[in-house]
Amino acid sequence: MSTVMEGRAEGPTLRQRLAARGIDGATLLVLPCVALILGLFIYPFLYGLMLSFEPKDGSLFGNYARFFSDPFLYGTIFKTLRLAFPVTLLNLLIAIPIAFRVRLLRRQRLLTTLLVLPITLGTVLVAEGMLFYFGPQGWFNRALMAVGLLSTPVSVLNGYWGVFISLVLTGFPFTFLLTLSYVTGIDPSLENAAATLGAGPAARFREVFLPLLVPGLAITFCLSFVQAYSVLPSAVLVGDPANATRVISIAAYQAAFEEYDYSMASAIAMIMGAVQLLVVVAVLGCRSLFYRGPAAGAKG
Amino acid sequence: MTVGSTTFKQLHLQGVRREFDAFTALKGLDLTVERGEFIALLGPSGCGKTTALNCIAGLLPVSGGRIMLDDRRVDVLRPEERGFGMVFQNYALFPHMTVRKNIGFGLRMRGVPKPELEKRVDAALAAVRLESQAEKLPGQLSGGQQQRVAIARAIVVEPPLVLMDEPLSNLDAKLRLEMRQEIRRIHQSLGSTTIYVTHDQEEALSLADRIVVLRDGAIRQVGTPAELYALPAHLDVADFMGFRNRVNGELVGMEGEDALLDIEGTVIRGRMRAASAGKAAVAAIRPDDLEPTGTDTGIPVRVEAVEYRGRGFHGVGVTPSGTELHFSSPHPLERGTAIRLGADAGRVLVFGDAR
Numbered sequence: 001m002s003t004v005m006e007g008r009a010e011g012p013t014l015r016q017r018l019a020a021r022g023i024d025g026a027t028l029l030v031l032p033c034v035a036l037i038l039g040l041f042i043y044p045f046l047y048g049l050m051l052s053f054e055p056k057d058g059s060l061f062g063n064y065a066r067f068f069s070d071p072f073l074y075g076t077i078f079k080t081l082r083l084a085f086p087v088t089l090l091n092l093l094i095a096i097p098i099a100f101r102v103r104l105l106r107r108q109r110l111l112t113t114l115l116v117l118p119i120t121l122g123t124v125l126v127a128e129g130m131l132f133y134f135g136p137q138g139w140f141n142r143a144l145m146a147v148g149l150l151s152t153p154v155s156v157l158n159g160y161w162g163v164f165i166s167l168v169l170t171g172f173p174f175t176f177l178l179t180l181s182y183v184t185g186i187d188p189s190l191e192n193a194a195a196t197l198g199a200g201p202a203a204r205f206r207e208v209f210l211p212l213l214v215p216g217l218a219i220t221f222c223l224s225f226v227q228a229y230s231v232l233p234s235a236v237l238v239g240d241p242a243n244a245t246r247v248i249s250i251a252a253y254q255a256a257f258e259e260y261d262y263s264m265a266s267a268i269a270m271i272m273g274a275v276q277l278l279v280v281v282a283v284l285g286c287r288s289l290f291y292r293g294p295a296a297g298a299k300g
Numbered sequence: 301m302t303v304g305s306t307t308f309k310q311l312h313l314q315g316v317r318r319e320f321d322a323f324t325a326l327k328g329l330d331l332t333v334e335r336g337e338f339i340a341l342l343g344p345s346g347c348g349k350t351t352a353l354n355c356i357a358g359l360l361p362v363s364g365g366r367i368m369l370d371d372r373r374v375d376v377l378r379p380e381e382r383g384f385g386m387v388f389q390n391y392a393l394f395p396h397m398t399v400r401k402n403i404g405f406g407l408r409m410r411g412v413p414k415p416e417l418e419k420r421v422d423a424a425l426a427a428v429r430l431e432s433q434a435e436k437l438p439g440q441l442s443g444g445q446q447q448r449v450a451i452a453r454a455i456v457v458e459p460p461l462v463l464m465d466e467p468l469s470n471l472d473a474k475l476r477l478e479m480r481q482e483i484r485r486i487h488q489s490l491g492s493t494t495i496y497v498t499h500d501q502e503e504a505l506s507l508a509d510r511i512v513v514l515r516d517g518a519i520r521q522v523g524t525p526a527e528l529y530a531l532p533a534h535l536d537v538a539d540f541m542g543f544r545n546r547v548n549g550e551l552v553g554m555e556g557e558d559a560l561l562d563i564e565g566t567v568i569r570g571r572m573r574a575a576s577a578g579k580a581a582v583a584a585i586r587p588d589d590l591e592p593t594g595t596d597t598g599i600p601v602r603v604e605a606v607e608y609r610g611r612g613f614h615g616v617g618v619t620p621s622g623t624e625l626h627f628s629s630p631h632p633l634e635r636g637t638a639i640r641l642g643a644d645a646g647r648v649l650v651f652g653d654a655r
Contacts, residue, residue: 022435192359193392195408197457207405211396291396293439 005058052267063267073268076248077275083160083235083247084228087167091175092221096213098176099183112180115173123170127237130166131157134238163245167199167228175224182216183209211291218287222280248272308369308460311356311493315365316375318351318517326350327517328365331405333495338487339499340508342540345525348517353463356495358382369460380409385454385492387464391446393438399449400425400434424456427486444475455490462487463550464496468503480506490538501540504528513537533573535582536653543584543649544626547599547619551579552652559650566599566640570648582651587614589628590646592633598640601625603633618643644651 018024055062067073102108118126134140134156141153156162186209194204232249239245248268256265318326325348341349354360356367358379367375374382385406393402403424407417425431428448437444447467454462462474465516467483470478484507487494498504503512506527513520513528521533532538549563559572561583570583572624592598601617606629613629617639627641 164318187392189388189390189392190394192357192379193358193386193388193453194405194409195393196357196382196384196386197453198380198383198409199405200378200380203409208394277438291437293395293437 317364383458569645598642
């Protein structure tokens with residue numbers, strides 16, 4: 001028996017066994033990050049989740065029942081989807097061809113800097129700019145009237161299209177920069193190889209670029225979609241917040257700061273998160289049907 | 301759309317130029333390649349050899365000159381219309397396609413019907429001995445296997461011309477030797493015409509029917525491996541062909557074809573390769589041909605280092621003026637010994653300063 005004990009004592013120490021699994025002193029460096037996520041994300045999320053089950057009427061699912069029985073409330077899900085989905089798709093469809101052109105440019109940095117600006121400005125400033133630009137006395141209407149295309153000013157604002165344009169303006173740079181990084185990540189010699197093998201431009205895109213891009217584009221779609229789905233300022237400023245652009249975050253805002261019903265607001269936030277999660281899971285699920293390895297000429 | 305597997309008699313490069321902004325990478329290349337030939341473009345990095353290959357493939361537009369396949373002009377065609385096969389330095393295999401799909405890609409683009417496509421892919425897989433790997437993705441293969449897939453993918457369409465851009469530079473020494481034989485074997489069994497870019501003179505010597513030595517975007521010499529090995533026309537070609545010793549001297553006379561060169565007070569004989577305007581000239585000698593004379597004639601050196609090379613010894617000596625000379629010796633030598641070195645007149649090449 002004692003020999004067995006000795007044999008074990010000579011085996012790897014706890015420290016060595018942990019190191020073999022990739023756990024060592026440096027692993028402790030993730031602790032601040034974990035604390036941050038716990039404190040700023042997990043805790044508020046769980047707190048909100050609990051709060052949503054404590055409605056004013058005392059029943060467990062009272063808030064959810066109220067949300068899904070009132071078309072003025074559950075309609076916001078679809079109103080937001082109707083904005084976020086086409087906007088995200090359009091941004092992606094514009095971003096791909098531009099990214100393909102930009103990857104060949106030499107002064108990419110200047111362009112990307114210009115594109116980052118709208119992100120840093122934020123949606124409020126863009127919406128304010130739009131108020132002036134598309135207003136009755138703005139450049140847009142004046143120019144169209146000057147060339148005779150319009151006789152009276154049109155109102156793009158205060159409706160669906162106002163929010164749509166604002167979301168495209170603020171969302172495009174983000175979508176584009178992500179797309180560009182995926183497009184430039186593809187080894188250019190793959191395109192050359194396809195060309196020497198007789199593939200024309202359309203075939204090269206279809207056979208080589210697209211299959212390698214799909215996983216990245218799916219991620220880009222998800223991130224852009226989540227951003228667009230949580231739209232609030234522009235839906236109020238350049239939209240029709242009482243009706244056509246009454247997005248889900250407006251419903252949550254009104255519940256929290258007009259009715260002072262934090263429990264209901266939490267329930268709406270949970271529903272909003274669930275819808276986003278559903279879309280993201282669906283998109284990423286489709287992604288697994290495609291190749292997901294490195295997009296470079298594989299080297300041994 | 302594609303030229304396909306049309307045959308040709310000769311490929312002509314006529315004054316092919318390529319400029320990048322202010323930099324001229326190719327300064328008017330003239331070359332005729334016969335059908336079935338294996339041509340190596342050899343030169344140091346930056347000499348324009350890959351640029352030349354990319355121009356032939358159509359991946360880079362030429363800035364001037366013409367590329368002709370017999371009397372058909374091809375430099376105006378897009379790469380997909382030329383129908384040349386190309387093997388890339390990093391293989392450029394499509395990472396999302398299996399080995400079989402990679403090899404079949406060119407046939408599919410040419411609209412070859414499925415049964416014939418499968419048959420030809422199988423034949424190509426057999427030619428590179430990868431039948432058992434057909435359903436794997438490139439990422440699951442070793443470097444040598446990936447290289448063989450790249451070669452199979454290029455040759456399966458039976459292109460009139462196969463272009464190879466340093467295909468062995470990413471492999472280890474043993475695999476490189478194996479693949480070299482493989483490439484030669486495939487070239488011979490298919491009877492294809494191959495243009496092969498390399499910076500490795502051993503590779504070029506062992507593979508090519510003819511070697512084109514490039515330097516600074518211009519052709520320095522064209523010849524068979526034997527011609528280039530024995531009689532390089534320029535000092536820099538000699539340098540590339542293993543003439544490691546270059547000694548400055550002064551021309552003191554001629555005897556028939558032999559030049560007499562005074563090197564630090566010792567007169568040695570050598571073959572005159574390039575005329576000199578003045579008296580200054582350079583003697584180029586391979587380390588293998590430079591040996592201790594054992595007499596009191598020859599270039600005096602003091603032995604600096606000697607190392608064992610299996611069949612003999614490789615030594616480094618320094619002349620009184622400080623020039624380093626590499627030589628071989630059948631027997632070991634003590635460091636610091638004063639000896640004299642000499643070589644057969646036929647093994648010494650004399651280049652004038654008017655390079």
